[in-house]
Amino acid sequence: MTVETILPALISGAFAIIISMLSSHLKYKSEIKKVHEQIALSLLESKENAERIAKQMGIGFIYWEGCGGVIKEKIFIPPAGRIHLGRGENNDLWLRDDITVSREHAAIRVTEGTPYLENLAATNGTILNGINIDQPAQLNHLDRISIGEQTVVFHKLH
Numbered sequence: 623m624t625v626e627t628i629l630p631a632l633i634s635g636a637f638a639i640i641i642s643m644l645s646s647h648l649k650y651k652s653e654i655k656k657v658h659e660q661i662a663l664s665l666l667e668s669k670e671n672a673e674r675i676a677k678q679m680g681i682g683f684i685y686w687e688g689c690g691g692v693i694k695e696k697i698f699i700p701p702a703g704r705i706h707l708g709r710g711e712n713n714d715l716w717l718r719d720d721i722t723v724s725r726e727h728a729a730i731r732v733t734e735g736t737p738y739l740e741n742l743a744a745t746n747g748t749i750l751n752g753i754n755i756d757q758p759a760q761l762n763h764l765d766r767i768s769i770g771e772q773t774v775v776f777h778k779l780h
Contacts, residue, residue: 682737682778684730684767686715699737699776705730707769708742715774722746722770730761730776737761737776746770 684705685696697715699705706713710725717723724744731738738758741748749768750759763778 682761682763682776684715684774684776686717687773687775699730699732701735702732704732706742707767707774708744709770717769717772720770720772723772724770727769728767731758737778739765739767739776744769 683696683698686694695715697705705715706726706729707715707717708725708727709717709720709723711718713726717727724742724746726742727744728742728748729740731740737760739748739750739755739761740758741755747754747756749755750761751766752768761776761778763776765776767774767776
């Protein structure tokens, strides 16, 4: 046997081993992904479960009130960080189709477990319970936030 005959066989064998290992690894990753998806689905299989989990992890929620008091969207507030509200698509609460709402209109910031409403230099201002705010204002249960012609209501959970 010469190097010319052995080398192709070795390369072919090594290639087969590598393909087999990659295939096993990808199958393993696929199985892990399926398990994660099943866990997520079991946790969120009902709206009540999803809300229960969010309540345990958050300090409150806001909902966007449409015509006649119909809730258009509901967003849970995390225990830290910010929630952005505005007309731009990148906001957490996207108040679309209202030209009186700025693209980046307002934010709810949570500091040490306390939520604050901030106006982000919006042209038409941010109104909390009928008062135009120019500096961060603490939010309380059932506070009404007016952004343009839209109304958002804050609910404290704890």
